[in-house]
Amino acid sequence: MEGQYLAGRMLLAMPGMFDPRFERSVNVLCVHDEHGALGINVGEVREGVTFHAILDDLGLDTAMAPDCAVLNGGPVEPGRGFVLHSLDWGGGDSIEVHTQEGPLCALSASMDILRAIAQGRGPSQWVMALGYAGWAPGQLEEEMRHHGWYAAQGSREVLFDTAPEARWTGAWKHEGIDPGLLASQTGNA
Template identity: 60%
Template sequence: MTDAQFLSGRLLLAMPGMFDPNFDHAVIAMCLHDENGALGIGVGHIRPDMGFHDLLKDVGIDPGMSPDCPVHHGGPVETSRGFVLHSSDWGGEGTIEVVPFGGLSGSLDVLRAIAEGRGPERWLIALGYAGWGPGQLDAEMREHGWYAAEGYPAILYENPAEQRWMSAWKAEGIDPAHLVGQTGSA
């Protein structure tokens, strides 16, 4: 893949008129993207049926003094698998560095650390992920579907999920009301 645009550390924003209604107004924090495929965590929608304390109780961890916050709908793949996207001040076994966001952890260790008050300073949790096979995301980027915004940690950690899509567009200097929901070909 010589002309590939690897998107790790970027925010993928669903374009208006996205071909897949599962990704309407989606914001995907891209964690891995290389010639083998891509993996991102959805951070634009929360799961209305579950909070962080519910999730901790489901896996047998006492929530302790941890804040009860929303759990994000990370994507349509493996929706029962949990991921924590967090600042770089915490790194346990299996943590993947994701510049500029920090790291991505999928172990119970990070959940225990958060519940015990010794986890990362900033974090969010998601169930599921968005995944693409080799070349699949590259093809979608050439079609009308995604916009690759800069990876803004402040948008990720300081904005509620429902504001991230609009906040990321604004940070890019784009008013999404001016974008069209379809493309043509000549």
Template identity: 65%
Template sequence: MSEAEYLGGRLLLAMPGMGDPRFDHAIVAMCVHDEHGALGIGVGKVRDGVTLHGLLEDIGIDPGVAPDVPVLDGGPVETARGFVLHSPDWGGEGSVTVNPLCELSASLDVLRAIAEGRGPSKFLVALGYAGWGAGQIEGEMRGHGWYAAKGHPEVLFDTPTGRRWTAAWKREGIDPSHLVGQTGSA
């Protein structure tokens, strides 16, 4: 694959009928994709019973001025590991630029900054991630599993969690109610 074909910075949308119930109506912010594999953060489902204040208290950070927002279910891999997707107006050590979508940070620095009111203006906090080995996501896309939408920061940061999947399809000019759960063959 050429660099232009990699999916970093895109929104991966689960196709209807994908077959894996963990990814039903999933929307994944693709953060890293290269010849070695891919890593994305799920942004379409809230982690039951986990809020930012609770998470901060669990790791010994005073919530301070941080809003008590729900924490997202980032994916089935390393579900205790935290990630922050955020606007580019904050950058700390280890932040990774995910053009054109966002920045990705996994350090405690960003959480401390949010609690102290000096963090990014827009952010999402997730636990876990979705990961694919070399060539795996490409195979799933050929098998009618995923659609790679453009990276729309407004879908990520300005759309309510449960509406992101539909909003991303609509930004692509596609009415998701017209999608079917299986493909045909000629």
């Protein structure tokens, strides 16, 4: 695991995960390098929050924007918004997230993308989340050694075409794994 960076992967919480905040979590790993990691959980809806409500709070017109659920992106900075989106929108300060096969999505945290979506000129595919999951240098690697996470291949289909509550199962199935057969703990040899 040392020196292997996992940006572009979908980090899936293993059954029996040591931290209940991440149960059935599907984190799109946007950054992973020697400085740590940043992921956006795309598998859990933030109850009571809609995209239109966020636009209203920011004083943006909602007439052209679709309304949808907002995701619980993670426990760090839970009031900060992030948009994972298709690469057909290039405004603002987006960070491209790549898999080994090519681009997965882009990550934006600017008002520019919210304005563009509100005006009907944003990306063709997107999801919005509040908060993120962050790991200090070496922390994610350590958690992966202790039955915490599985690094699945990043999938645009799972990210953009699967309902949030079905993404955990969908990501496992995309890997060819039946999540119902996974053990909730590991043994020692």
